[in-house]
Amino acid sequence: MVPDDFERMWSDLAPIGRSARSGGYFRQPFTQPERELTDWFRGQATARGLRLESDATGNLVAWWDAGTGPGVLTGSHLDSVLDGGAYDGPLGVVSALAAVDELRERGVVPVRPVGVSVFVEEEGSRFGLACLGSRLATGATTWEQARSLRDPDGVAFEEVTEGGEPGLLDGVGMFVELHVEQGRDLVDRGAAIGVASEIWPHGRYRFEFGGEANHAGTTRMEDRVDPMLTYAMTALAANKQARLAGQRATFGRVEVTPNGTNAVPSQVVAWLDARCSSDAALAELVATVSRQAAERAERDRTSLTVTPESVSGAVTFDAELARRVAADHEGGDWPVIPTAAGHDAGILSAAGIPTAMLFVRNPTGVSHSPAETASIPDCLAGVHALAETLERLAT
Known part of the structure; x- marks a missing residue:
């Protein structure tokens, strides 16, 4: 199986969990659409020869074991809010796979492992606790705290997944998450790519x-x-x-x-x-x-x-890492901007893992809505930006 390129991957994901009435997405955790997305990710990882790891709550990491030592992790999530947009989460996963392809095509050989992650229940749209998968993976939330969480139909979290000790992130030395911007800062600046400085509490x-x-x-x-x-x-x-x-x-x-x-x-x-x-x-x-x-x-x-x-609480990303990621690019430094949206990156940062975020311009500024969007040229610019960032951090 030949790995798909960005546009083919994006086209394959477009119909999964999409409402014919509103055009929005219903990709709640542990439902059929989200499971289809997870199976798709597993297939793409296998096609690239990446080593898959998972934990008992459904988080996934696909490793490119090209080097040794603390790994550089990227990726995002595949679930959505109710009637949400296509880009929030999946853009980071698809871009991460495409960035690995770009590095390989350019003959870049990392000296550290590079992983692509998928965290479950980032939105909290089913069990009410945002970033639940990354909280469990880092130990910020324990299984005992999470197991009795219930969805609106009364289904407990422990009924749809297994419990276990954290460990999936052992050996991760750094995390970079690419995400569609949820606002208009980059639009107003006329910039396609930005770097996060902080997440509001x-x-x-x-x-x-x-x-x-x-x-x-x-x-x-x-x-x-x-x-x-x-x-x-x-x-x-x-x-x-x-x-x-x-x-x-x-x-x-x-x-x-x-x-x-x-x-x-x-x-x-x-x-x-x-x-x-x-x-x-x-x-x-x-x-x-x-x-x-x-x-x-x-x-x-x-x-x-x-x-x-x-x-x-407030998350302030590693300032030196943000500067290193943002500086010295063709066309000038990428802008460093704050965000009021929560992300798995904030959970990993709070757990002591050096973390950075890349944002891709959203021309509408709208998110958590079917109107959320990004242009293909900007998405491809995001893939290149992530590949460049991974090359800096993993070589």
């Missing part, structure tokens, strides 16, 4: 608003104990406080009980995604929104419980 918080179910027609407005009102005010407060502070706050998921058109709800559960420029700003934003929600709950005679489900 971010967290997911579950807000549970309790009330009393009642008839929508016969219950007077002044007699209602309606948690939807408390939630609505909280969503507006989060928007206002984030705007005032120049931060990010989003309520993007809501569950209502009993969820009937003609019933006052008994409960509303909503998840706040908050991202800020510093750990202190994140704590202050969440505290302010929670306080205002509690004050409104008291006026509405509803109840409120706030539970942090996952919180990731």
Whole structure:
């Protein structure tokens, strides 16, 4: 089997998990589309003669054993958010395989092993904890903590995968992740490629608003104990406080009980995604929104419980490594820019593995949406940038 080039690989992935209605992708972990993608990756690795390793939770690494010593790892993830875009994750995996091809075509022989990774459940779209695969691989999250996580249908994480001790990343000396940019910084700069300087701290918080179910027609407005009102005010407060502070706050998921058109709800559960420029700003934003929600709950005679489900602190990538990756390219240095999106790279960096990120320009600036995109010329520029980076780091 001859390994496919970038455009053929991208074309092969395009229909997997794609909705005919919206054009978006549904590639949730341990579902058929994601398993098809994993099988595809295994086939591409085998076609290149790469040595495959996996762990008990489904993370994969395909090794090019061209050298010895601490390996240089690249790659990303293959899962998506609900109704997501094509590029978030898979672009990094496809580009990594294509970068290995480019190095081989140019006769580059690394002195260190080069690996291509696929981490599971990066988005947290099924089991609620973002970067779950890389957290387990680094030991940042234990199997005991992860095994009881449940998806919206009540399926536990331990029902779809096995548990085990981390070890897949033993021998990894450095990690480089290529990713489509989730924003417009590179568009505004007129640059196709960028390098990450940091990841903003971010967290997911579950807000549970309790009330009393009642008839929508016969219950007077002044007699209602309606948690939807408390939630609505909280969503507006989060928007206002984030705007005032120049931060990010989003309520993007809501569950209502009993969820009937003609019933006052008994409960509303909503998840706040908050991202800020510093750990202190994140704590202050969440505290302010929670306080205002509690004050409104008291006026509405509803109840409120706030539970942090996952919180990731600020990640500052190795500045010297970023400079080394970004400097001295044809056309000038690549820009070094921050991101407010979470990535597996942030988890590996926090675990003490020297880490860098490359971004490929996204002309719409839109992500986690079917409108997410990148041009083929920019994608190929990303492949070349990653190959050049791996050559610098592995030779």
